Amino acid sequence: MRLTVELRAPHAGPGPLPRLREAVVLVDGVLNGAPFKQACREAGLPVIGVYTFDRQTLVGMSPQHAEEDAVSLYGNDPDRITARLKELTNTVAAVVPATEPGVCCAAEVAAQWGLPANPVPTASACRDKRLMRDLARRTGVRVPAYEVVKDAAGLHDAAHRIGFPLIVKPATGAASHNVFLADDDRKLAGVFAGDRRDLFGGAVDEWLVEEYVGGTEYAVNTFTVAGRHTVVDTWQYRLPSADNYDNPYWDFVQVDRATPTRAKVERFALGILDAFGIRIGPCHVEIKLDKAGPALIEIGARLPGAGIPLLWQRHSDWLPYHDTLACYLGRRPALADRPPRFDATVGMCFIRNDGPPGVLRTLEGLDQVADHPGVEEVIAPFSPGDSVPRTRNLGTELAKVRVSAPTGRALQSLIASVRRTVRAEIVPDPTV
Known part of the structure; x- marks a missing residue:
């Protein structure tokens, strides 16, 4: 990805960027970006935002991701990022990975500045599941039996060597995005039929075929x-x-x-x-x-x-x-x-669409749920009239309810009450 720079306030005029005396480099401050930036602001440290994944996905996931950045950099080459940082600031105070894709880049940039970080040789294994499985196996950590495949023929052969049921997932996936449970050959067909990108917009070149671990x-x-x-x-x-x-x-x-x-x-x-x-x-x-x-x-x-x-x-x-x-x-x-x-004991429940995709006709009870003692937040990404998918991964649920209670038993009772209160009606999409 080519490295680009976007200028943020307070500098808005032409000419070179003002040099920062000291800054925190926040890598992929997307879903966790705002509270990290608040912590930096309270510490008196400006933020240079580095964003490593697909720009279109980035904007769709967090349109306001660059708010409060002194400077925003878009790219994933650690050497180019380091060179640009040397032009922007006298001192990098810290390099902080905020979201999964940025873990490897953050470790490499921090190493080049001699800053605290996790080791570069194993950082990629905390992101890429191929490397994750290999490292675990070498160090005696139990992982599911697995094979790496590139195409449908390899998928079929690996599936029969591993045995059903099994899980197929992108090597760089997250949040169950594009993860498939297959208990027979018919279920394998959908793996290569849909979107060939991971959650962060990266092209999926290889898939893991894994033993299904129960429990x-x-x-x-x-x-x-x-x-x-x-x-x-x-x-x-x-x-x-x-x-x-x-x-x-x-x-x-x-x-x-x-x-x-x-x-x-x-x-x-x-x-x-x-x-x-x-x-x-x-x-x-x-x-x-x-x-x-x-x-x-x-x-x-x-x-x-x-x-x-x-x-x-x-x-x-x-x-x-x-x-x-x-x-x-x-x-x-x-x-x-x-x-x-x-x-308190904390948790969350997800109101899902476990049926076919369709149009959300009604989603009732969320206002009542919001008034329940112990309900912290209700997040509903869909409104009546919206097309809704089958809930297959984090982010496609009809609603997410964050909750707290004095004990685990009370929390379970609260979640049960939430589920009794919320009702969704989904009808076939007439345009399909």
Whole structure:
């Protein structure tokens, strides 16, 4: 991608850009961009925004992504970015990866400036699932059996070697985008029939064909300072049945510390951090637990998405964006010494369309839900009259409801009440 520069206020006139005395480089500050920029503003540090993925996808995902940037750079070549940064600022104070595609670029740019970062040799393995699986296997971390394929013929052959049911996913995917569950040959046909891009607009050149690991799925969130890991919390993906799935987003809830399986998956997650050489900052580790034990599904060396850090800010004694910035600035945040203290159990539920695509005729009950005690936020991307897809990945749900309650049991009761209250009617699209 060619490196381009966009100028932001306060400099609006012609001529060279004013040189910044010191700046934070925020890489892919998209979904988590605004709160990171607030933390930088409170620290008195201007932001140079670096955006590494497809421009059209970037604008569609976050039209206001560049707000509050002193300068915005678009490109993914670390050497060119570093050269441009040397023209823009006397000092880079920190390089912070904010969203998944920026993890590798951030590590390389930070290394060129001699700044705190995770090691470059393993940074790509926290993004590319081919490298992720290879590194895990070499270091003794259990992962699903898998093969990498390029075309339909390779997909068919790999599927029969691995066996059904199986999962097919883009090597650089995220949020279940373009992930397929296949329990027979017929289900394989859709893999190459649709969009051949990952969530961030990158072309998908290879796919992983993976053994389907049953059991329960967890997400362990961690924070590392100078190689010392702290578990922030653990979440469980809860579904309405025990059927196999490719979309885990139904109920996503914080797990009570006394839950027996929590200790097992957290120990496994900490071992993954060591295997991947994680030295600094937040990580989001997705794990499945079956009869054979835990298996790594994915590791992301960045804050989690779906608004989880916002719930942390409201219901714990730590500030995830401020502490992440502090860590990359070379300071020692409080989380280095103890896990956060929560005043509630938090979670979210997703109102899905599990039927065919169509037109949303009605979506009732959201106003009532918003008034429920413990409902933090209701996000509904679709309105009556909109065409809606089948919910297959994060971002295609009819509504997402963030919730909190004094206990896990009370949280489950609140989520059940939300589901009883919200009603959607979807009718066939007459234009199709």
